[in-house]
Amino acid sequence: MKYALILDHVSQYSVNLMCDVLGVHRSGFYRWRDAPKSQRETRKEKVASLVKDTYEAFEAAYGAPRITQELNALGHKCSVNYIARIMQERGILARNGKAFNYGGHALTMHNVADNLLWRDFSTDRPNQKWVTDITYVWVRKEWLYLATVMDLYSRRIIGWSLDTSMTERLITQAMQMAIDARGTAPGLIVHSDRGTQYRSNSYVSFLEKHEITRSMSRKGNCWDNAAMESFFARLKVELIYAKCYQSIEEAKSGIFGYIEIFYNRKRRHSANDGLSPVEFEETAAFAA
Structure with a gap:
């Protein structure tokens, strides 16, 4: 459809120019753009x-x-x-x-770390194994990127960051939040995939500064970071797909509530004997 083509390229060309080239009226385009979407169009956007x-x-x-x-x-x-x-x-x-x-x-695969985790997601104390990754959240007409850090001890999300661009700053902010909240311990391993952000010199130097050891999944093997992939799947099914956010601010508010209020403090986790991450940590600390 010509109107859809114009909408897809409004950031590159003027509406007037595209309407003239495609032989349509500007008023028609704006009426189409502002009209309520049909159920069919809404479903297609969601599936896309x-x-x-x-x-x-x-x-x-x-x-x-x-x-x-x-x-x-x-x-x-x-x-x-x-x-x-x-x-x-x-x-x-x-x-x-x-x-x-x-x-x-x-890209040349520089700064690749060995896979130290080898899908062993078990741990008997906090700050022994962390996993981290980035996921994409589609908000109306643009991507919002979420970087998270999980402590495998309780599956608690201990650091996270949101931005409209996927940069080293995004993942470093999430990691800094985790460090501020938990500190670090000798021998701490942080596992990620081989994304360019996680191989950047600035991120590698950041981890070295905090004496954190890097681990990376094998090439193209998402199951090497299955714990984080599982969290992202829950986030998408339980929040993102159900809400279909129309603004960045709405999405940020919803994600904050999901992570900090629902997932960490209320959602029961099978790896924690049916306790939420916070409940699991509090119970373990009391028992100790």
């Missing part, structure tokens, strides 16, 4: 956001069939053809697809 989240979560490895399987498993019923059309319209292509180009994988 889910597709983008899943595509990024599996590091661009999944095409339409596997993304469809993931979404159906989460309770979002859709067909392979429907997902394929959405991916085609938005230029989303799996890593094994023709003409694939995904900048994050094309």
Whole structure:
């Protein structure tokens, strides 16, 4: 649709120019833009956001069939053809697809750390093993990025940061929050994927300054950081997909409430014998 094409490029070209080139009236475009969305359009936007989240979560490895399987498993019923059309319209292509180009994988893999965790998410005390990652939250017309740090001892989110850009500053702020809240202990390991932010010189130097040892997942293996992926999946299903935030401020407020009030203090966790992360830590401290 011509109006949708104009909306997708308003940050690059003027509306007047695009309307003239495409032979449509500006008034028609604005009426279309401001009109209430149909149920069909609303669903398509929601599914498109889910597709983008899943595509990024599996590091661009999944095409339409596997993304469809993931979404159906989460309770979002859709067909392979429907997902394929959405991916085609938005230029989303799996890593094994023709003409694939995904900048994050094309960079030289410098500052890669060994995988010290090896999917052993067990720990008997705080500040022994932390995991960290970034997830994407689609808010109306732009991405919001959330970086989190989890202590595997209780699965508590001890540090987090939100921003509209995915930079070293985003992950460093989340890590600084964790350090301010918990301090560090000798032998502390922080595990992440191989994202460029986690391999940046500034982030590596930051961890070295605090005597924190880095660990990294194997290339393209999201299950090496399964505890954090599980948290992100809960966040998306229990909050993001249900709310469909229309503003950055709404999303920030909702995410704050989910992490600090609901997840850390109320949500029961199977790894904690059915206790919330805060309850688990308080119970363990009392028993000691």
